[in-house]
Amino acid sequence: MGNVRSILNAFDLLGEQVEITDSPAKLSSAEAIILPGVGAFSDGMKNLRQKDLIKVLKREVIDKKKPYLGICLGLEFLAEKSFEGGEHEGFGWLKGTVMRIKPSDLSLKIPHMGWNDTMILKNAGLLKDIKNPTFYFLHSYYLKVDDTERDIITSVCNYGGTSITATLQKDNIYAVQFHPEKSQSDGIKLLKNFIEDIRK
């Protein structure tokens, strides 16, 4: 999962032009930046750092307020730090940490993989007109948002007593933990909402 091809296919379905790039110039000229994530947190951050993309992302998203959509790892990167395989620094664009999911019910498996109900807290932005959604999740870590900033969380998913940040929005920063590109109608609708919301 976290297949970049699927994300291209989903935006293609919506009639949107999306390009895979690591070029600062292209990131700078794009209308919005989508960051999907594959693999481990530290590897992802290392790759972004090696390609010198973190400061480009910061310039575009934080300074120039360009719309950003983080998917899965692209949500987790927003944290100050992650405890996946040690302690690693994230973008720090919001107050929070990435922790391993620890279900109180020991029969529940990690990774949290499959379709799960998601409780909407704010029916706007990415979640506009979506009711009682079920999304496809695949992850072992989750973003725990600091209490002082909890109002950025727009939906949560309960997995064995852990309240997983499923979607969030902080100004021009949008992010989802699950895979909208694999969540059929609810997921496609969410991506369509992203496009509509940033063009409002």
Add this chain to the structure above:
Amino acid sequence: MLKHRLIPNVIVNNGSVVQSINFKHTNIIGNAITAVDFFNSWAVDEIIVLDVSRHTDYRTKFHKIVEGLSKRCFIPLTVGGWIKDVKEIQQFLTEGADKVSINTEAVNNPDFIAESSKIFGSQCIVVSIDVRKSISNQYEVFIDRGRKSTGFHPIEWVKKVQELGAGEILLTSIDNDGTGKGYDLELVRQVAESVSIPVISFGGVGEWQHLVDGIKIGKADAVSAANIFHYTEHSTYNAKEYMVKAGLNVRMPTFYRLPTPRKPKYNEIY
């Protein structure tokens, strides 16, 4: 809570979707793109596509089919059939598959499970196990699309593949395949209870109650079927509705219209 999944299985022989009865491939049902468009419009939760062609001539066509399917499949897509190396797994993933299913090569070279799950992650590696009951009523794992016996009992084999890193099991009863008499529930339950990874039950569904039995009696995490979906109208919708009424925790049946990628008209989705 995670939902139990309903998974149509699309069997592709020489580039066409076929019906399978005891692993013999008979009627050509049609083309895979149409079948998947149809399934994708209803609330199925995942799709499995297996290439059972014996001629390697059709392999390129199968790859093209996978690529075409992934453009229209906005749910997880599992691809399998004759996968023997990491390079081909990578190729399927690039073409848009989310998981691959490994069968014969897992028995011939168990290290392949360890190797591929290490590279792509366990969640990507489904091990497919085909089981036949012998005359003396013993379960045995068969490979090479049911042609070759392995001497393995499914319980020992499934524990082994879990240890090697498999993320999921696709369990098929060769005896029940295509018969419509339901899953081999005893087999499903034995396998599901001996591992902690999810088990998908496949082979034999002839009525919706069989899907419910697979989860309630067989303890499977997910249920799969092939033929019944091709020959029943509004099939996956009705199957889902039946599962909901039986009290199972599944995604609700819904319908949404999928515009074809060639002419994207996304407003039609809602």
